[in-house]
Amino acid sequence: MSETVQDKVDFLVIANRLPVDRKVDDDGNVSWQSSPGGLVTALEPVMQRKGGAWIGWHGAPDEVVDPFHHDGYDIHPVPLSAQEVEEYYEGFSNATLWPLYHDCVVEPVFHREWWDAYQKVNKRFAEQAAEQAAEGATVWVQDYQLTLVPMYLRQMRPDLRIGFFLHIPFPPIELYSRLPWREELVEGLLGADLVGFQTPGAAANFLRLAKRRPGVTTSRGKAHTRDGRDVIVRDFPISIDSRGFHELATSEKVQAEADKLREDLGNPETIIFGVDRLDYTKGLRQRIRAVGELFKEGKLDPDEVVFLQLATPSRERVEEYKILRDDINLLVGQINSKVGTIARRALVYRNKSVPRDVLAAMYQVADLMLVTPVRDGMNLVAKEYIACRSNDDSALVLSEFAGAARELKQAYMVNPYDIDGMKATIMQALTDSPKVKARKMRSMRRQVFDKTIDVWADDFLTELEGR
Numbered sequence: 001m002s003e004t005v006q007d008k009v010d011f012l013v014i015a016n017r018l019p020v021d022r023k024v025d026d027d028g029n030v031s032w033q034s035s036p037g038g039l040v041t042a043l044e045p046v047m048q049r050k051g052g053a054w055i056g057w058h059g060a061p062d063e064v065v066d067p068f069h070h071d072g073y074d075i076h077p078v079p080l081s082a083q084e085v086e087e088y089y090e091g092f093s094n095a096t097l098w099p100l101y102h103d104c105v106v107e108p109v110f111h112r113e114w115w116d117a118y119q120k121v122n123k124r125f126a127e128q129a130a131e132q133a134a135e136g137a138t139v140w141v142q143d144y145q146l147t148l149v150p151m152y153l154r155q156m157r158p159d160l161r162i163g164f165f166l167h168i169p170f171p172p173i174e175l176y177s178r179l180p181w182r183e184e185l186v187e188g189l190l191g192a193d194l195v196g197f198q199t200p201g202a203a204a205n206f207l208r209l210a211k212r213r214p215g216v217t218t219s220r221g222k223a224h225t226r227d228g229r230d231v232i233v234r235d236f237p238i239s240i241d242s243r244g245f246h247e248l249a250t251s252e253k254v255q256a257e258a259d260k261l262r263e264d265l266g267n268p269e270t271i272i273f274g275v276d277r278l279d280y281t282k283g284l285r286q287r288i289r290a291v292g293e294l295f296k297e298g299k300l301d302p303d304e305v306v307f308l309q310l311a312t313p314s315r316e317r318v319e320e321y322k323i324l325r326d327d328i329n330l331l332v333g334q335i336n337s338k339v340g341t342i343a344r345r346a347l348v349y350r351n352k353s354v355p356r357d358v359l360a361a362m363y364q365v366a367d368l369m370l371v372t373p374v375r376d377g378m379n380l381v382a383k384e385y386i387a388c389r390s391n392d393d394s395a396l397v398l399s400e401f402a403g404a405a406r407e408l409k410q411a412y413m414v415n416p417y418d419i420d421g422m423k424a425t426i427m428q429a430l431t432d433s434p435k436v437k438a439r440k441m442r443s444m445r446r447q448v449f450d451k452t453i454d455v456w457a458d459d460f461l462t463e464l465e466g467r
């Protein structure tokens with residue numbers, strides 16, 4: 001494959017994030033780091049396999065970066081000014097749409113200037129794609145930050161095949177209707193040939209909205225537009241590179257890392273683990289409270305059990321994320337001041353991101369995995385745990401409000417709002433017989449190894465290219 005950036009490509013992914021994030025420190029030193037979140041985890045292996053180009057923001061405001069070749073595909077960085085980061089990314093994307101789409105678990109904020117910036121930036125992404133795409137190319141637009149791109153792109157380049165995939169939930173009409181720009185966003189998505197969601201419920205919610213647009217009719221899994229096109233609307237539950245995760249987790253290097261980690265944690269009998277972006281949708285408050293109470297009530301013994309929780313810093317300038325960070329720090333401090341000893345903490349909390357191999361080692365040592373979002377499009381952490389953990393004497397506690405609950409039916413299911421229920425389920429997951437746990441793990445492993453990220457991408461692209 002060529003190492004130089006191609007002029008035009010037949011396959012393009014457009015996402016707000018690039019797989020690598022450009023960091024500039026106070027002294028002006030530049031470094032590139034892996035970007036956070038499930039979208040990048042899922043799409044990176046797809047791009048490594050398919051080649052083409054990835055258009056996205058490189059994470060540093062007010063900087064123009066030249067295109068470059070990376071891991072078998074081209075990267076085209078889209079610049080954003082500091083004001084656009086504030087209004088389009090932190091504002092409209094992450095303080096308006098993100099909470100609105102996650103069942104308004106915090107109050108969405110509506111500002112007209114943010115909407116203006118959102119339109120302007122979406123147009124810029126579409127223009128960049130229109131420039132890079134060869135005649136008849138396939139363009140795959142990703143996620144809520146870029147809802148208007150399909151419509152803009154169709155206006156600019158009607159020859160393209162345009163797909164859109166939403167990585168997060170799509171809310172019921174009653175919540176969505178609060179959005180002052182609800183019509184525009186639906187029109188934006190109807191610019192695509194194929195619109196994919198994580199669950200059938202999300203696809204149905206969108207079809208109900210599309211049907212309300214003048215001149216648009218819908219039939220099972222399709223919207224017929226005013227300009228005579230059929231837009232396919234369907235669920236495509238996303239996944240991970242299961243074999244890649246498994247190979248990494250069972251490699252000698254990671255096994256050695258796992259041994260060291262267990263020792264660093266004081267060789268406890270049981271390790272409970274959670275790993276998330278520090279986001280209010282992940283149910284961290286409820287989870288930490290539940291485990292904390294189990295320690296305080298003596299149901300978990302800090303001499304035997306450690307709860308390790310990682311939380312990657314995320315969207316740190318958005319108000320609700322600042323509040324969450326402070327709340328969690330306080331909660332963790334309160335628990336550790338009451339249970340455990342100075343030498344041995346019951347709850348080991350790290351507000352940082354770790355490299356993939358360290359994460360794999362953590363999955364390997366985790367006897368019990370807690371994935372308890374109050375709402376989540378899919379949740380890849382749940383699938384990563386199943387792919388990495390080779391010991392059958394393991395358990396996944398999973399929120400019924402994660403998209404993954406539809407597939408990982410054998411998990412220990414919880415309602416994260418029900419703290420007592422969650423505590424009881426955690427205890428059951430810890431005390432069930434090895435036979436029961438093994439049956440559950442094997443069934444979930446089959447699911448995760450059958451429905452990999454390659455299956456997801458091939459399903460979506462086959463449907464799109466068949467149009």
Ligand code: ADP
Pocket residue numbers: 036037038039041275276277310311312352353354355356359378379380381382384
């Ligand atoms: P979201 O996309 O909302 O962040 P997902 O669970 O779908 O949630 O994806 C999160 C991704 O980020 C996973 O691939 C997970 O491994 C990774 N991740 C989360 N927290 C960390 C961390 N502290 N260090 C490294 N990777 C992390």
Ligand code: G6P
Pocket residue numbers: 017036037038039040143144167168314315
């Ligand atoms: C979720 C979203 C992605 C986003 C990621 C990280 O996975 O679906 O679109 O990239 O979170 O969030 P960030 O705001 O850092 O890009």
